[in-house]
Amino acid sequence: MSEQKKVTISTQNLAIGYKTKTVAKDINFSCNAGELCAIVGINGVGKSTLLRTLGNLQPKLSGSIRIKNKATNEYSSSQLAQELGIVLTEQPSSKNLTVEELIALGRHPYTNWIGSLSSSDKMYVQHSLEAFLLNDLRHNKCHELSDGQLQRVLIARAMAQDTPLILLDEPTTHLDLYHKVQILKLLQQLAHEKQKTIIFTTHEIDLAIQLCDTILILDGVKNTFGEPCKLIEQKHFEKLFPTEMVKFDAKTGSFKVNK
Numbered sequence: 001m002s003e004q005k006k007v008t009i010s011t012q013n014l015a016i017g018y019k020t021k022t023v024a025k026d027i028n029f030s031c032n033a034g035e036l037c038a039i040v041g042i043n044g045v046g047k048s049t050l051l052r053t054l055g056n057l058q059p060k061l062s063g064s065i066r067i068k069n070k071a072t073n074e075y076s077s078s079q080l081a082q083e084l085g086i087v088l089t090e091q092p093s094s095k096n097l098t099v100e101e102l103i104a105l106g107r108h109p110y111t112n113w114i115g116s117l118s119s120s121d122k123m124y125v126q127h128s129l130e131a132f133l134l135n136d137l138r139h140n141k142c143h144e145l146s147d148g149q150l151q152r153v154l155i156a157r158a159m160a161q162d163t164p165l166i167l168l169d170e171p172t173t174h175l176d177l178y179h180k181v182q183i184l185k186l187l188q189q190l191a192h193e194k195q196k197t198i199i200f201t202t203h204e205i206d207l208a209i210q211l212c213d214t215i216l217i218l219d220g221v222k223n224t225f226g227e228p229c230k231l232i233e234q235k236h237f238e239k240l241f242p243t244e245m246v247k248f249d250a251k252t253g254s255f256k257v258n259k
């Protein structure tokens with residue numbers, strides 16, 4: 001039986017940037033339910049700008065973004081909060097909250113005006129605490145956590161928000177290799193098991209190749225999108241960095257220093 005995949009988000013000739021400059025244009029990609037997708041590219045190419053534009057935190061310059069086949073500008077902000085959750089690099093100003101309280105904020109789009117949690121909201125919070133291995137830390141204040149623990153809390157909050165689409169800006173910065181892999185595997189599990197579409201920006205190209213279903217290579221001009229093995233076959237990673245410094249090794253799917 002052929003599997004009909006559900007497209008969660010797609011862009012059509014999207015151009016992103018600021019009043020004073022276009023950062024990238026001709027961005028075309030489409031991510032399905034149940035997929036983990038990385039946005040990679042060199043420093044300053046526009047990964048965070050793209051993520052913020054997809055998350056409706058800054059206006060696009062031209063083209064369109066469709067979520068579940070409807071243009072994002074046709075959604076009200078409260079409707080959009082039920083479709084997409086966003087985890088940014090900024091540390092939360094609410095670090096005085098406990099882990100459990102911060103995760104409960106993810107239920108905000110669904111609660112009444114005083115924000116009281118229903119039993120179903122509490123169930124989402126509990127599931128998120130368990131999925132991100134945070135049960136033992138639930139009563140700790142967020143300012144007491146390590147970077148890796150705090151990152152898990154922020155992702156758990158996005159999971160509690162229970163949106164079909166989750167966007168994350170560099171979720172693995174400041175983490176050691178073990179915790180980078182831990183976070184990415186948790187995201188992969190969340191995408192595959194709960195049929196979420198998860199898109200994140202990263203510099204961890206080697207890990208993205210191993211763990212993601214699709215990758216968008218942002219270069220501001222061609223912006224190639226596809227499955228990691230196809231991108232390797234078509235030699236797209238070779239062009240990412242100047243070759244006098246680093247070289248992509250297609251056999252191992254990783255970068256090597258040119259000695």
Ligand SMILES: Nc1ncnc2c1ncn2[C@@H]1O[C@H](COP(=O)(O)OP(=O)(O)OP(=O)(O)O)[C@@H](O)[C@H]1O
Pocket residue numbers: 018023041042043044045046047048049050
């Ligand atoms: N508020 C802003 N106004 C004008 N230009 C900006 C603004 N924020 C970022 N830029 C510029 O837009 C470009 C893309 O920046 P962005 O932060 O999106 O890149 P990035 O790929 O995420 O970079 P990095 O890998 O270093 O995090 C850069 O040239 C940056 O200087």
